[in-house]
Amino acid sequence: MNLRLIRVLLLKEIKDLIWNGQVAILFVTSILMILVFFTFNQLEFNLPGHSITMFKGIPTTLSFIVLLVTMYVQGNLMVEEKEQNTERLLGLIKVKYINVFISKAIVTYILSYLLFVLAMVIHGYSFENFITASFFTIPFFLMFLFLGTIIAEASSNTIEVSLYGWPIFIVYFVIEGLIYSSIESRFFYLFPNYHIERGFSLIEHGEFLAVFNYIYVPIIWMFIILFFLKKRRKNSKTILNSGFS
Amino acid sequence: MSLILKGFGKVLKNKEILAPINLTIKVNEIVAIQADMEHMNAFLSLVEGKRSYITNEIMMNEQSLQGCEDLFIYRPDMGEYKRLTPEQCIQFWCDLYKVKINIDNVLALTELTHIRNKKNKHLTFSEKKRLQFARSLVQNTSIFIFQEPTYQLDLQSKQVFNRVLNEILKNGGIVIVFTSSLEEGVRMATKVFRLNSRGLQEVELGDEGEKEAEVKEDETDSLIENDTVYQRKFEKISAKSDDKYILFDPLEIDFVETRERQTILHVNNEEFYSTVSMKEIESKLIPYGFYRCHRSYLVNLQRVREVVVWSKNSYSLTLDKGNEQTVPLSKSRYGELKAFLNW
Structure with a gap:
């Protein structure tokens, strides 16, 4: 890891991002979705013996942000080096992959976090809720940063990133739908969605320390995806120096 | 100061990808190598790899080089960040190579001043190439390798490239230009070589060689004329x-x-x-x-x-x-x- 290089690459990324139409569309769409989710979340339907709330407030919004922004933006930014053939120069001057990854991940994380903050403000989170939620979601955000990077590794352009991202998007929301349904199964404990939903329930009830009981599964998922990313990098034939050293 | 290639070649299984090259290039020299794509790429991938530096096949002043980061390499397929401007691109390279230069001068020399704030994706093919040439004025090195720099370029950009070469020579650089066109090689370089499966052969260029060759041809012709008595x-x-x-x-x-x-x-x-x-x-x-x-x-x-x-x-x-x-x-x-x- 080279801090000077990361700073240089980050500066370039910020200049480049200002005019990045794809990222702008994803960002604006996410803002709209945050508002839509919030509006629907306020509606409540009362049926005999049941009270139905549409969407699970912050957990659903967060899922949408990590998929649409964290995963896709990271995937797009990473694949662009390949698509524009700019990675050749970086490879020639021995810029390590980890430096490129970190510079892009910082930009993606900031964008995702800004949206998450906006969602928390709209949903009326207190400062304590806000701080706890920020720490609690770190492995979740990292997991999707790694996932976006894996997609970029498998793709050769931004179109392919969009294409490969969709199955993940659909599967994730199907699982989320099952978890939020009335079906109860221990099988759901395996998925990060369940733990994120549980964690946010505790944050909303002010049980800040208990929240971190639900951080382990997202951390395990984060490491599983990191393992696959490292494996993918080992077999990668891209010009940038391989390895997350 | 000179760049020395000693036994620089590659064999893969039973096939000789690149016949061993022995070449010494002195400072302020431009060497053009006319070759097909296969041989150009074989040469350049060797330069970009590690092996040749470890085995001292590429040396500078009898000292081995660290790796391809010590060289400037231009490949025609090198891209540029499409949403940055030429000025931002040059600034990025300056930061990347840790050098401080006058960006205005580089832009003026490569005739990019009038489009300094235009996004790279809106530049023409030749303007993009000129931007790539500008990189050679940023990187702090004395060995410059260009692959097909003038291919499909307009006249203005060819002149810019010539100016860039002069600037490199002024700073004591060594230049290797790979080209598929012998004419381009002859135009640009002080020495021209041909690289093929038989290795590297020098193409005679100088006036002395020209005269010698003409004398030889005259001798052959006089022999023919002696035999041929009719017109x-x-x-x-x-x-x-x-x-x-x-x-x-x-x-x-x-x-x-x-x-x-x-x-x-x-x-x-x-x-x-x-x-x-x-x-x-x-x-x-x-x-x-x-x-x-x-x-x-x-x-x-x-x-x-x-x-x-x-x-x-x-x-x-x-x-x-x-x-x-x-x-x-x-x-x-x-x-x-x-x-x-x-x-």
């Missing part, structure tokens, strides 16, 4: 194509070139291998308005549209529109042609 009336130039001979009207021919000891007729962008020597063709074609502009080239002056002066020592002739091929013009022939055409 032949001549109207056609013959070339062999597969199993037939094609007879060309002299004025159909754009120019004649000698390559690897073979005489090639260029007719309407097509190449035909002639059965007679350059000297013989020259004597036949001079009455038809042909001119020996270079040791290896005989050009039809009726086809010449432009005489391009690249620098004090580098000239070329551009043929008519619809053809637009370039033919090198020797330094020694420039004055003669100027007087001959009276411009």
Whole structure:
């Protein structure tokens, strides 16, 4: 890891991002979705013996942000080096992959976090809720940063990133739908969605320390995806120096 | 100071990918290597790899180099960040290479000043290439390798490239230019080599070599003349194509070139291998308005549209529109042609 290089690459990324139409569309769409989710979340339907709330407030919004922004933006930014053939120069001057990854991940994380903050403000989170939620979601955000990077590794352009991202998007929301349904199964404990939903329930009830009981599964998922990313990098034939050293 | 390539080559399984190269390039020297894509890429991938540096196949002043980060390498497929401007791109390279230079000067030298704030994706092909050339003025190194730098470039950008080369030489650089066009190589370089499966061979360029070769050709011709006592009336130039001979009207021919000891007729962008020597063709074609502009080239002056002066020592002739091929013009022939055409 080279801090000077990361700073240089980050500066370039910020200049480049200002005019990045794809990222702008994803960002604006996410803002709209945050508002839509919030509006629907306020509606409540009362049926005999049941009270139905549409969407699970912050957990659903967060899922949408990590998929649409964290995963896709990271995937797009990473694949662009390949698509524009700019990675050749970086490879020639021995810029390590980890430096490129970190510079892009910082930009993606900031964008995702800004949206998450906006969602928390709209949903009326207190400062304590806000701080706890920020720490609690770190492995979740990292997991999707790694996932976006894996997609970029498998793709050769931004179109392919969009294409490969969709199955993940659909599967994730199907699982989320099952978890939020009335079906109860221990099988759901395996998925990060369940733990994120549980964690946010505790944050909303002010049980800040208990929240971190639900951080382990997202951390395990984060490491599983990191393992696959490292494996993918080992077999990668891209010009940038391989390895997350 | 010199760059030394010693036994620089590669064998893969039972196939020789690149025959061993032994070459010394001195400072302020531009070496052009004419090669096909396969050999160019084999050479460049070796330069970009680690092995040659570990085994001391590439050395600078008898000292081994660390790796390709010590070299400037230009490949035609190198891209640029499409949403950055040329100015931001150069600033990024300066930060990347840890150098401080006057960006305005670099932009002016590469004629990018007027588009300094235009996004790279809106630049033309030639402007993008000029931006890549600007990188060579940023990187702090003395070895510069360019692959096909002038391929499909406009005249303005070729002149910019010439200026960039002069700037590199001014700072004591060593330049290797890979090109598929021998004419371009002759125009740009002080030494020209040909790289193929047999290895690296030097193409003789200098006026001395030219004179020597002419003397040799004269000797051969005098022997022929001694045997041939009758005078032949001549109207056609013959070339062999597969199993037939094609007879060309002299004025159909754009120019004649000698390559690897073979005489090639260029007719309407097509190449035909002639059965007679350059000297013989020259004597036949001079009455038809042909001119020996270079040791290896005989050009039809009726086809010449432009005489391009690249620098004090580098000239070329551009043929008519619809053809637009370039033919090198020797330094020694420039004055003669100027007087001959009276411009």
